[in-house]
Amino acid sequence: MTNPVPPFIIFILGAMLVPILKGRLRQLFLLLLPVIGLIDIINLPAGTSWVYNFLGFELIFARVDKLSLVVGYIFVIIGFLGIIYSLHVKEAGQHVAALMYVGSSLGVVFAGDYFTLFVFWEIMAAASVFLVWYRKEKEALDAGFRYVLMHLFGGALLLAGIVMHTVWTGSIAIRTPIHELPFWLIMIGFGLNTAFLPIHTWLPDSYPQGTITGSVFMCVYTTKTGVYVLARCFSNIDFVAYMGGAMAVYGVIFALAQNDARRLLSYHIMSQVGYMVAGVGVGTALGVDGGIAHVVNHILYKGLLFMCMGSVIYVTGKRKLTEMGGLAKYMPVTCVACIIASLSISGGPGFNGFVSKGMVIASAAADHKPILELMLTLASVGTFLSFVKLCYFAFFAKNEEITAQEAPLNMQVAMVLTAFLCVFLGVYPQPLLGLLPYPVPVDYHTFTPGHILATIQLFLLSGLVFMVAKNYFAPHKGIVLDFDLFYRMGGRIILWFCEKPLNAVRSGVQGFLTNEVEGAAVLSRNPYRAGRLIASYFRGDPKEKYLAVRNEPYNVNTYRIPIGVSAGVATIFLFLLTLVYFVFG
Amino acid sequence: MEAKLKKLFLVVVVISIPIGLFIGHDHVHYFWHKIPSFEAIFGFLGAILLLGAALLLGAIARKKEDFYD
Numbered sequence: 099m100t101n102p103v104p105p106f107i108i109f110i111l112g113a114m115l116v117p118i119l120k121g122r123l124r125q126l127f128l129l130l131l132p133v134i135g136l137i138d139i140i141n142l143p144a145g146t147s148w149v150y151n152f153l154g155f156e157l158i159f160a161r162v163d164k165l166s167l168v169v170g171y172i173f174v175i176i177g178f179l180g181i182i183y184s185l186h187v188k189e190a191g192q193h194v195a196a197l198m199y200v201g202s203s204l205g206v207v208f209a210g211d212y213f214t215l216f217v218f219w220e221i222m223a224a225a226s227v228f229l230v231w232y233r234k235e236k237e238a239l240d241a242g243f244r245y246v247l248m249h250l251f252g253g254a255l256l257l258a259g260i261v262m263h264t265v266w267t268g269s270i271a272i273r274t275p276i277h278e279l280p281f282w283l284i285m286i287g288f289g290l291n292t293a294f295l296p297i298h299t300w301l302p303d304s305y306p307q308g309t310i311t312g313s314v315f316m317c318v319y320t321t322k323t324g325v326y327v328l329a330r331c332f333s334n335i336d337f338v339a340y341m342g343g344a345m346a347v348y349g350v351i352f353a354l355a356q357n358d359a360r361r362l363l364s365y366h367i368m369s370q371v372g373y374m375v376a377g378v379g380v381g382t383a384l385g386v387d388g389g390i391a392h393v394v395n396h397i398l399y400k401g402l403l404f405m406c407m408g409s410v411i412y413v414t415g416k417r418k419l420t421e422m423g424g425l426a427k428y429m430p431v432t433c434v435a436c437i438i439a440s441l442s443i444s445g446g447p448g449f450n451g452f453v454s455k456g457m458v459i460a461s462a463a464a465d466h467k468p469i470l471e472l473m474l475t476l477a478s479v480g481t482f483l484s485f486v487k488l489c490y491f492a493f494f495a496k497n498e499e500i501t502a503q504e505a506p507l508n509m510q511v512a513m514v515l516t517a518f519l520c521v522f523l524g525v526y527p528q529p530l531l532g533l534l535p536y537p538v539p540v541d542y543h544t545f546t547p548g549h550i551l552a553t554i555q556l557f558l559l560s561g562l563v564f565m566v567a568k569n570y571f572a573p574h575k576g577i578v579l580d581f582d583l584f585y586r587m588g589g590r591i592i593l594w595f596c597e598k599p600l601n602a603v604r605s606g607v608q609g610f611l612t613n614e615v616e617g618a619a620v621l622s623r624n625p626y627r628a629g630r631l632i633a634s635y636f637r638g639d640p641k642e643k644y645l646a647v648r649n650e651p652y653n654v655n656t657y658r659i660p661i662g663v664s665a666g667v668a669t670i671f672l673f674l675l676t677l678v679y680f681v682f683g
Numbered sequence: 684m685e686a687k688l689k690k691l692f693l694v695v696v697v698i699s700i701p702i703g704l705f706i707g708h709d710h711v712h713y714f715w716h717k718i719p720s721f722e723a724i725f726g727f728l729g730a731i732l733l734l735g736a737a738l739l740l741g742a743i744a745r746k747k748e749d750f751y752d
Contacts, residue, residue: 350733351733351736351737354733354734354737355737355740355741463710463712464712468713471713472725476725476733479726479730480729483733483734548706548709551703554699555699555720555722556722557726558695558699558723559724559727560726560730562693563734565689565692570738571734574745575748576746576747576748577745577746577747577748577750578740578741578745578746579744579746579750586751
């Protein structure tokens with residue numbers, strides 16, 4: 099058996115081979131890659147390996163501990179499910195982008211130093227944007243550019259923080275920055291990928307614009323690598339904890355107001371990532387465990403939700419809730435999968451979200467953060483409402499016009515497998531709990547009557563509100579503005595500033611210089627008339643007269659001096675020189 | 684059919700609330716953990732609050748699809 103390699107190598111090398119292969123062979127190869135990746139991760143030795151010296155620093159490509167392992171496992175597993183879901187895609191480029199994206203995310207997860215992390219961080223942004231651009235419509239291209247601009251901005255902050263941290267501490271090992279400035283720069287750099295308020299706008303902007311299969315990958319990797327690096331460096335910080343609470347509530351309120359199905363899901367990513375960030379920010383064993391367990395569970399149910407909505411869009415071509423409805427009888431598999439995913443994300447007992455969400459909320463309560471506990475509970479009310487709304491208006495609301503059939507087989511298989519994992523980990527969470535970075539505290543139990551009843555009551559009473567006020571929940575046409583209003587308007591102001599005032603200064607300066615250079619060029623054709631020109635200028639001659647002098651060409655006969663004058667001047671000069679020599683010499 | 688389901692749902696809602704008198708919260712940290720069926724109250728009020736917030740948001744910030752064009 100060969101030695102294990104850092105897992106990113108398998109996916110990035112694999113991505114390069116994809117365009118060469120065709121048809122069934124390519125499908126087989128795609129399916130094989132994550133399997134090899136999983137075997138590789140299982141065999142990775144604990145501790146650090148693949149360490150290289152670079153300019154006096156240590157680059158670490160494989161830092162293996164419980165935290166990186168659990169995230170690595172789930173990244174490869176959802177990679178496998180995502181590949182099944184996208185098997186029917188013929189364009190090699192989409193597969194290449196997806197595999198590069200998976201590979202670079204694994205590179206971040208197993209990186210042991212900031213330089214390696216940064217390089218993979220940027221590859222992630224560059225690879226993932228192609229999953230948006232491959233939809234090839236103008237709105238997708240524009241959203242992709244905005245996505246890349248924001249991520250480059252975040253990357254620049256991160257790099258600045260890393261450079262300061264390295265210069266001041268002399269080490270590039272990944273740990274919490276000690277100095278204040280790099281601390282905040284690195285945290286905001288990480289936070290942009292984690293959809294911190296108010297720099298989250300790239301998420302609901304670009305994820306709904308991705309290709310059907312691309313969005314399944316996108317909803318998994320970027321935000322979750324963000325949570326992972328926060329858990330590494332910024333655990334047990336109150337700012338992070340409350341940021342998580344704020345994201346959770348903000349996300350559900352915006353989700354409730356959405357019409358585009360995948361934008362609704364995108365705001366729920368923000369909200370659910372809020373739980374993970376809150377758990378990590380609380381920083382107790384239960385909090386970090388809950389946050390990381392939520393990463394795993396969220397990847398499964400959110401991947402499933404994007405698969406379900408992707409299937410609906412693939413079959414019907416409709417993306418807005420106002421255009422959907424009545425799909426349950428045409429797409430039963432998708433409908434059941436979507437209900438399972440909805441119950442999982444809402445944290446229904448017996449579904450995977452219940453386990454991890456409960457841990458995060460309990461950790462906030464136990465760590466003396468009552469406001470955070472209430473914020474997170476409120477967000478789970480909103481999540482349930484939002485998914486009742488999604489399922490109802492997509493699958494059950496009356497719509498006579500719509501006809502559809504079930505999605506392609508590979509999509510259905512992916513949905514069924516993912517749904518199975520959601521239920522499996524919901525009923526039997528022990529395999530997941532065993533992989534978490536800390537041992538789960540002994541006084542915390544998942545399935546207690548208290549927890550189950552609390553969740554059921556929460557669902558029933560908020561469900562009652564939905565039933566009574568169903569019409570108020572109905573989706574509306576149009577978009578809901580978010581903080582990106584300021585960024586996009588700010589961008590336009592910058593563009594206007596460049597086009598109008600800055601451009602005016604440029605053309606003024608250019609005009610002035612052109613004029614002067616032109617004048618110098620004219621003058622150099624006949625330098626003799628400089629004196630007459632100046633005199634003409636100061637005399638205040640009429641323009642025609644001045645121009646007549648200016649445009650007068652050089653004429654040999656006008657300006658040439660007789661040779662005798664030159665000879666006379668030279669003779670006088672020689673005479674003076676001789677005189678000086680004899681008198682003073 | 685639909686009316687029956689609604690009635691069944693209402694019955695379940697009504698039954699669920701008194702059960703809270705017998706099953707308390709696991710870890711009591713704050714005063715609301717002692718209130719029986721606190722989650723039922725919170726779920727009801729929270730849902731109304733969030734609905735109000737979402738409606739308000741829609742009223743303020745909902746624009747036509749081509750707003751940015």
